[in-house]
Amino acid sequence: MSEEMNVNELPEVQEGTIVKVTVESVEDNRVIVSIPNAKYDGIIPISELSSLHVEKASDVVSIGDEFEAMVTKVEESSVESEEKTGNYVLSKRKVDATIAWKKLEQQFEDGEVIEAEVKDVVKGGLVVDLGVRGFVPASLVEDHFVESFEDYKGKTISFKIVEMDQEKNRLILSHRAVVQDQKEQQKGEVIQTIKVGSVMEGTVQRLAAFGAFVDLGGIDGLVHISQVAYEHVEKIEDVLKEGQKVNVKVLAVDPDEGRVSLSIKETLGDPWSVVHEKAPKGTVLTGTVRRLVTFGAFVEILPGIEGLVHISQIAHKHINTPHEVLQEGQEVEVKVLEVNESDKRIALSIKALIADEGAPEEVTDYELPEQETGFSFGDILGEKLKDFNKE
Known part of the structure; x- marks a missing residue:
């Protein structure tokens, strides 16, 4: 031929x-x-x-x-x-793109994790080549703030497709979605190993007005501000710092919601165990008024220890409400009238240290009233409900 x-x-x-x-x-x-x-x-x-x-x-x-x-x-x-x-x-x-879009569509439907090399770092995110140009917005790179993405160039990273439009040649990827899925899986595995009552070491991950989130190695538990210390804590930042190692006791676990309630103060010694040494009957101490109620004032005399100054022990003159004489946060001198360690109750007096007609009043014997001065949840809750109804 x-x-x-x-x-x-x-x-x-x-x-x-x-x-x-x-x-x-x-x-x-x-x-x-x-x-x-x-x-x-x-x-x-x-x-x-x-x-x-x-x-x-x-x-x-x-x-x-x-x-x-x-x-x-x-x-x-x-x-x-x-x-x-x-x-x-x-x-x-064009051939690569035709093949790629068909494959990407299936991967998108399946929610498949894709590994790809970061080819370039541009303003606003990362660029990868999957047969077509894939873009990873800065907000979808990690689940935390990243100062600079320069170190990502050339690295092979896992992604999920979050948006795709072949006609517009638009392919949006997320590495953050992969990280979050991994953390959720790890969280589910870790929470199964956590038992109520156990004491664990954790790292303070994040502070909030209501408490602190502590990393237990794959899952964060919450230490409510009331569980940070026995003494009153006004601001969580005054007691804890991010990155700080702490011992915590597990109070509750909810696997379905992925929540763990923790306490730091439960790992500390009970402050009431030293009351008989530091605040025996007759001791004069300086304390801080923490709460005012209709029947008196609760005064913190030691870290985590509050005693009650009954309204009759605030002043020599008759008063209708403790608010007439005291205010929350005020420092006052008090005398210990009685201590009941088993019920964790202390009776205090302010007027015992105030002169009346030229001579201080001497109180030698004092019985803790059963109803009026009890530190029961009913008393405290009742006061809170009154305040709430006023609002």
Whole structure:
């Protein structure tokens, strides 16, 4: 068969045809490829090598590489001669994108985790190549604030697809979603090992007005501000710092909600165990008024220890309410009238230290009233409900 017959019988290569090519040479801004059984060689411009920006063609392909490309243009010489010349313009990018979108659509439906190398760091996030350009917004890189993303370039990271639109060539990825899923799984495993009553070491992760979140190694538990210390805590920042190691006791575990309630003060010694030494009957102490109720004032005399100054022990003169004489946060001197360690109750007096008609009143014996001065939850809750109803 003559050479002329061979050429005439070669299959026609048209625009839109996908062909297999072999890289014959690599230039700075284009690649020359051969096409089996085609009339001419093909040219792939650097812009058609990848969905990402490419500085040099050699960064993407090498001589001898084989892959599929789409014919985007057929160029033939307009000069009439027996030996016509020309070439094909092809796109590797379009074939890669067609294959990639089909695969990505399935991965999106399945919620599959994808691993990819970060090709570039741009303003607002990261860029990866998945056959098409994928973008990771800064807010979806981690589940915490990141100062600079420069260290991410060149790293292989796991992602989930959160948004895709082939028509708009839009592919949004999230590494944060992968991190959060991993933490949730770890959280579920860790919470099964935590038992109520156990004492654990943790790290203060975050502070809030109502308490502190402590990392127990995969799950955060909450130490309410009332469980930080036996003494009154006004601001959590005054007692704890982020990153601080603390011992905590597990008060409650809710696996369904993923919640763990913790206490720091339960790991400390009971302050009432030293009351008989530090606040025996007859002792004069300086304390702080913590709460005012209709029947008296609760005064903190030791860290975590509050005693009751009954309204009758506030002043020599008759008063209708403790608010007439005292205010919360006020420092006062008190005398210990009686101590009941078993019930954790202390009776105090302010007027015993105040002169009346030129002489201080001396109180020698005092019995703790059963109803009025009891520190029961009923008394305290009743006062709180009154305040709430007033509001």
